[in-house]
Amino acid sequence: MAGTRLDPIDRKILAELQADGRMTNVELAKRVGISAPPCLRRVRTLEEQGYIKGYHADVDARELGFEVQVYAMVGLASQAEADLSAFEEKCRHWPLVRECHMLNGEVDFILKCVAPDLSGFQKFLTGQLLTTANVASVKTSLVIRGAKDEPGVPFDILEERLSTLP
Amino acid sequence: MAGTRLDPIDRKILAELQADGRMTNVELAKRVGISAPPCLRRVRTLEEQGYIKGYHADVDARELGFEVQVYAMVGLASQAEADLSAFEEKCRHWPLVRECHMLNGEVDFILKCVAPDLSGFQKFLTGQLLTTANVASVKTSLVIRGAKDEPGVPFDILEERLSTLP
């Protein structure tokens, strides 16, 4: 898995599909410089090996009525593994929580939440998050405006690194 | 644009393409209950109107050698609009910064960064971010582990809301 290193063509495929996940296979093949059939085999292999975890349309949250984005920093009373896992499981079941990451430092978790409006978020905050067992502190920050939101990884950095240490 | 409301089929299309952005049009048409040609026309319209902003393959950052994810909370010395914009523009040019959002509250911006390793991030932190004009404070938190990372919005919540207030 981790031993199966990728060649430059595989990395190009990943970079192209990260930029446009709905590109046809022939277009992709043209861009990476091989013919279509082997290109398709490579894509399937990358999917099976987990380098590609899925494909998603990027929908406009605001246009769909989710006007509010909030980051919530959560501190727990107990950081025992069972308690951490229990909180993570809660987050997986809350639809308004789109991301949940465990952090080092002062807070234990950062949550990225969306909501239709402020009152919708407040309802979630006071009715769900703050009433959850073991939640000791929650600090929320509203997103005033988004300046950059690029999914995935910077492939140019990856290529730079690989060219310096082969 | 905002006036052009979506019907239930459009919302179903968005939900399906958010879940699987590489689904074929005929499969999509089958799932939303119409035939392929009008389905394709709807997809094109949704793209043109900006409801769909793009399609992206979800690549595994760790497998590709980006072992480190970091949230950086940035405070600026001046919050004048020109200074805020200048900082946002910087972020757009830094490949390691994948997301940049302006927040209310104590900090001005939250940055989601990826890096190949800790030293790679430290190099960015000390060499780029901390030396940027107007940056007053930076607090970083390493992502220990990810518990949830769902792109987009929860369509089930959207349908709930629309069914209660038509």
Place this chain on the structure above:
DNA sequence: AGTGAAAGTACAGCTGA
């Protein structure tokens, strides 16, 4: 290379204001 399926186009019928 070749087959079967999907994407995309043109046109005609249906439905609701």
Place this chain on the structure above:
DNA sequence: TCAGCTGTACTTTCACT
């Protein structure tokens, strides 16, 4: 009536063996 959306039929392009 007319606008808008739908489905059928057809051509081109693509996926897959």
